[in-house]
Amino acid sequence: MNRIVITVVYIFLIGFFGGCDSYERTPVEKSIYVNHQSLNMLVGDQLQLTASPTEVTYSWKSEDPAVATVSLSGLVEATGEGTTNIVVYRNDIEVKVPVAVSQRIRLEKIEFAESDISLAVGEKLTLNALPVPRNANDFSRFFWSSDNDNIAVVDVMGQVAAISPGVANITAKGGELSRTMEVKVFRSLNVALQKPVRVSSVFAAQYVGEKAVDGILNTSDSGNRWVSQSTNNGPQWIEIDLGAEYEIYSLEFWTQNNYPCADFQFQKEFNGEWVTFFSQIGNASVTYSTTFETTTASKVRLYFTKGSSDGIIRMFEMRVNAKIYE
Numbered sequence: 001m002n003r004i005v006i007t008v009v010y011i012f013l014i015g016f017f018g019g020c021d022s023y024e025r026t027p028v029e030k031s032i033y034v035n036h037q038s039l040n041m042l043v044g045d046q047l048q049l050t051a052s053p054t055e056v057t058y059s060w061k062s063e064d065p066a067v068a069t070v071s072l073s074g075l076v077e078a079t080g081e082g083t084t085n086i087v088v089y090r091n092d093i094e095v096k097v098p099v100a101v102s103q104r105i106r107l108e109k110i111e112f113a114e115s116d117i118s119l120a121v122g123e124k125l126t127l128n129a130l131p132v133p134r135n136a137n138d139f140s141r142f143f144w145s146s147d148n149d150n151i152a153v154v155d156v157m158g159q160v161a162a163i164s165p166g167v168a169n170i171t172a173k174g175g176e177l178s179r180t181m182e183v184k185v186f187r188s189l190n191v192a193l194q195k196p197v198r199v200s201s202v203f204a205a206q207y208v209g210e211k212a213v214d215g216i217l218n219t220s221d222s223g224n225r226w227v228s229q230s231t232n233n234g235p236q237w238i239e240i241d242l243g244a245e246y247e248i249y250s251l252e253f254w255t256q257n258n259y260p261c262a263d264f265q266f267q268k269e270f271n272g273e274w275v276t277f278f279s280q281i282g283n284a285s286v287t288y289s290t291t292f293e294t295t296t297a298s299k300v301r302l303y304f305t306k307g308s309s310d311g312i313i314r315m316f317e318m319r320v321n322a323k324i325y326e
Helices: 002-019 209-213
Strands: 039-042 046-048 059-062 068-070 075-078 082-090 093-102 109-112 117-120 124-126 129-132 143-146 152-154 159-162 166-174 177-190 197-199 226-230 236-255 263-270 273-280 287-306 312-324
Touching: 039 075, 059 068, 068 082, 075 093, 109 166, 109 177, 117 124, 117 159, 129 166, 143 152, 152 166, 159 177, 197 209, 209 226, 209 236, 209 312, 226 236, 273 287, 287 312
Parallel strands: 039 093, 117 177
Antiparallel strands: 046 075, 059 082, 068 075, 082 093, 109 129, 124 159, 143 166, 152 159, 166 177, 177 312, 197 236, 226 312, 236 287, 236 312, 263 273, 263 287
């Protein structure tokens, strides 16, 4: 019985090994891998090249040491302007790493294209940081930061987003240099609302100037408006005491349909005199709105030299908007 089992096993083994196909060994391709395919450097820069597999030793050389040298461990140093190759090799295998070297032009300072930045809450603006000299190349890019993200944040491209009223310092950093820009964030406030008013005239006793700043805008209510005498008889005006100095930047007013006020000046009191800082000729809109260069004022006057077609001012509401930073 044992002889039969041994014979069967012997026959099985012969069939197993006899059935295996013969094969040829495929040689593994030998290669060197380097951590950088090419280098762009400035004169004086150093950069470490690493070859792998790391368990073997490699040799390094530069085809032009006047442009770049390389140490026994693969440390490359840019020595002069131009191009060359760094060669890493072992036995009959080599890899070339192209190197381009430029003269270093140092960043001397940073400038901003903008100045006196003032943003309304929710507004965005991209700041432009400018290198001096313009061809400075010893920094990679500008890095941006804000010293108060609760007031204003800035992204990697220098776009500032206004979050809440206040002042934030936005910094652009290039290499070892930096430059800071103050950004003021404001909320808009109608500082004419319910403030003391004087007017040049009223058409009738019920059309007093206070109705133009009472905060009630209803162009269907003909009784809730200031109505003046005609500018044909001389200029008509409305003066508002703001009660304090404000940075004003915007004017709005609403007049009766079909009766726009054509010509007027917006003035502020300065040293006891009225100074015009904004004027309009030929206005044809009954809903007037404009912004102007920010100015500081405690008293303002809207001075009409030409009213509507009959010269009369029919004003439902007037707003003077100021920048509030708190």
